[in-house]
Amino acid sequence: MIVSYTERDNVIRLISAREAGRKEKEAYEEG
Numbered sequence: 001m002i003v004s005y006t007e008r009d010n011v012i013r014l015i016s017a018r019e020a021g022r023k024e025k026e027a028y029e030e031g
Contacts, residue, residue: 004015
């Protein structure tokens, strides 16, 4: 899962959340 968020003054705002694609998963696993 890919999550994008921003934090300001101890408030976290979720921008988006979606399933990671194959290439994104591979990049994560490779480090």
